[in-house]
């Protein structure tokens with residue numbers, strides 16, 4: 001017999017507490033380490049966003065969500081460009097440090113001491129030590145409640161050569177970090193391969 005359940009009512013709990021519940025159960029979340037340029041063209045901003053996914057495959061579009069209005073969102077709206085840098089295990093401390101609420105004129109690349117490299121197709125720089133950069137042009141934004149969904153068309157992907165195996169980025173070499181609940185972070189555990197079952201092969205009753 002299944003155990004008892006604890007019930008959570010968003011109306012009763014309130015948005016803040018329900019947010020903590022949601023982030024504890026929508027796990028693990030990949031982390032988009034988003035770099036942008038301020039409209040002044042010099043201040044390079046960097047911030048992790050774990051409300052992040054692929055939104056469309058053709059055209060290739062990724063999406064992150066800004067909860068509230070932050071520098072990353074303001075810069076994307078003003079410049080129409082951003083880069084999603086992959087968040088790997090070795091950069092754990094730097095990624096967390098870049099989530100500090102520095103004032104807008106203090107770019108996280110400089111404040112945290114993160115080396116940058118130029119992007120190929122967009123103006124915001126990439127994180128030099130990150131194994132993957134998805135260079136994006138703003139497709140659209142969608143305001144919902146206290147948040148803004150940012151959709152960006154990927155116009156270029158740059159993957160470090162040593163992370164590629166047989167033509168594709170390899171999970172064991174990428175070593176992604178994930179965001180969990182509370183202040184928790186995760187790494188990838190065992191990886192299993194399992195092919196999907198076409199209906200024609202489904203065992204008949």
Ligand SMILES: Cc1cc2nc3c(=O)[nH]c(=O)nc-3n(C[C@H](O)[C@H](O)[C@H](O)COP(=O)(O)O)c2cc1C
Pocket residue numbers: 031045046047048049050051052065066067068070071072073095096098099100101102179
């Ligand atoms: C692992 C991690 C994931 C985060 N994910 C999000 C997110 O999805 N959306 C968001 O608005 N803030 C998120 N934050 C908080 C922002 O990174 C933080 O508010 C940051 O200061 C925003 O920087 P900005 O003002 O330079 O854009 C996250 C923080 C961490 C450490």
